[in-house]
Structure formats: structure tokens, C-alpha cells
Amino acid sequence: MRMKLLAAALTAAAATLTFTTSAQASHSWGGYHWARTSSPFTLKLGDNLSSGWKSYLSTASSDWSSSAVLDTTVVTGQSNSACRATSGRVEVCNSTYGSNGWLGLASISLSGGTHISSGTVQVNDTYFNTSTYNTAAYRTMVMCQEVGHTFGLDHQDTNQTNANLGTCMDYTNNPSGPPSNLHPNSHDYSQLSSIYSHLDSTGTVGLTKAVPAVGNSKASWGKRMEHSDESGVDTYVRDFGKGEKVITFVYWAN
Numbered sequence: 001m002r003m004k005l006l007a008a009a010l011t012a013a014a015a016t017l018t019f020t021t022s023a024q025a026s027h028s029w030g031g032y033h034w035a036r037t038s039s040p041f042t043l044k045l046g047d048n049l050s051s052g053w054k055s056y057l058s059t060a061s062s063d064w065s066s067s068a069v070l071d072t073t074v075v076t077g078q079s080n081s082a083c084r085a086t087s088g089r090v091e092v093c094n095s096t097y098g099s100n101g102w103l104g105l106a107s108i109s110l111s112g113g114t115h116i117s118s119g120t121v122q123v124n125d126t127y128f129n130t131s132t133y134n135t136a137a138y139r140t141m142v143m144c145q146e147v148g149h150t151f152g153l154d155h156q157d158t159n160q161t162n163a164n165l166g167t168c169m170d171y172t173n174n175p176s177g178p179p180s181n182l183h184p185n186s187h188d189y190s191q192l193s194s195i196y197s198h199l200d201s202t203g204t205v206g207l208t209k210a211v212p213a214v215g216n217s218k219a220s221w222g223k224r225m226e227h228s229d230e231s232g233v234d235t236y237v238r239d240f241g242k243g244e245k246v247i248t249f250v251y252w253a254n
């Protein structure tokens with residue numbers, strides 16, 4: 001009897017393992033989320049972009065607004081290419097940031113635990129102006145993915161050479177597919193519903209407060225907390241003390 005129970009428990013454990021390593025795995029980014037007192041909530045995406053990027057932000061905004069738990073609106077940016085964070089919202093920026101290795105960056109500031117109090121997205125024209133990345137597909141995917149990170153979503157997959165999962169949260173060398181990785185998929189929407197299934201007693205959306213900011217150089221991002229060899233995805237954390245942190249997700253160019 002004992003052995004049988006143990007065998008059953010092992011099978012259940014194995015089944016759980018298989019399940020969690022599949023594409024259906026949770027891809028919440030550290031449980032980070034905007035605090036809200038009601039649902040759905042609307043997050044402002046500040047447009048600090050040059051004209052060539054605006055349509056990509058508007059596509060990402062409407063794609064993510066299909067989520068049942070959040071809406072996004074594109075508003076006039078309060079920053080510039082330096083992309084200093086504004087509390088309670090997301091600033092989206094582009095520039096020729098230089099041959100520093102990164103194609104896209106998403107950062108979130110955290111206040112006292114897992115609540116996001118600001119977000120930034122930066123796309124690097126130094127690489128997007130090269131033939132490899134100067135495609136509508138790459139621009140659509142990277143904008144979608146970086147904006148997705150500012151809600152608390154991680155990647156679904158970081159292997160660049162396996163088959164596409166059909167979501168912008170999947171790393172690939174072939175964004176247009178098939179299947180294409182240009183937009184979120186149903187798993188992203190269910191993950192958002194799960195991250196935002198609770199309400200908080202106070203909100204961070206739209207909140208006005210001082211938020212710490214990092215720059216767009218590696219030296220300002222703090223300590224590397226996560227690294228994937230297969231894709232070179234890196235996550236950094238800079239601790240400003242008193243529960244204030246900034247986490248930066250880096251999409252390295254090949």
C-alpha cells in the first residue's frame with residue numbers, strides 16, 4: 001500500500017513537472033503587478049517616440065487592451081529619449097542609443113515588494129536601423145514584448161531557434177513565423193487575468209510620487225539577477241533602499 005501511494009505521488013509530481021515546463025508554464029514576472037483598487041484598470045503609455053515608431057506603439061496598446069483585466073491608452077509622453085520614469089504610468093521611448101548591445105529594454109520600479117509604480121520601454125534605433133532588425137515584424141514584436149513586461153509578464157520561451165509559440169513574449173529569430181510572434185496569445189491574456197485576479201487596498205496606477213530611475217547604460221542597472229545562455233536574456237535589479245527597486249529586462253541584439 002505504502003509503495004503504491006508513493007508511486008502515485010511520484011506520478012503526480014512528474015505530471016506537474018511536465019505541465020510546468022511546457023508552454024503553459026506561468027510566465028508572471030516575479031509576481032510584479034500594478035496595485036489597483038478596481039478592475040479592469042487603465043494604464044497610460046506615454047508616447048515619447050519619433051514618427052516611425054508611433055504605429056507600433058498603437059498596435060501594442062490595442063493588442064494588450066484585449067485583456068479582460070487591463071486597458072492601455074497612448075498619451076503624450078512626459079519624458080524624452082532619456083526615458084526618465086514617471087510614477088503611475090509607462091513611458092515609451094526610442095533613440096539611437098548606440099552600439100551598447102541591447103535592442104530593447106523594459107524597466108519597472110517597485111515600491112515595497114511586488115507593486116509596480118512606474119515602467120519604461122526603450123527601443124534602440126542603432127540596431128533597428130540595420131538590415132537585420134529594420135523590419136515591421138521585429139519592430140512589432142519587440143514593442144509588444146517590452147510593453148508586456150511593464151504589466152509584469154515574463155517571456156513564455158527564451159529559445160530563439162525553436163518553433164514560434166505565436167506570441168510576442170516568445171524569443172525568436174523569425175518574428176513573422178509562421179506562426180507569427182507579433183502579438184500576444186491567449187496564454188498571455190490568461191496569465192494577466194491570473195496576475196490581476198485580486199484587488200489591492202491602495203493603487204499605484206496613476207499615483208504621483210517620486211520614483212527611482214535607472215539610465216540606459218548597463219552600469220546603471222545594478223546587479224544581474226537572471227541570465228539565459230540560450231538567448232542572452234538578462235534581468236538586472238538595482239536596489240535604492242527602503243523597498244524601492246528598479247528591475248530591468250534586457251533584449252540583447254544578436
Ligand SMILES: [Zn+2]
Pocket residue numbers: 033034035036198199200
Ligand atoms: Zn496586489
Ligand SMILES: [Zn+2]
Pocket residue numbers: 145146149155249250251
Ligand atoms: Zn523581453
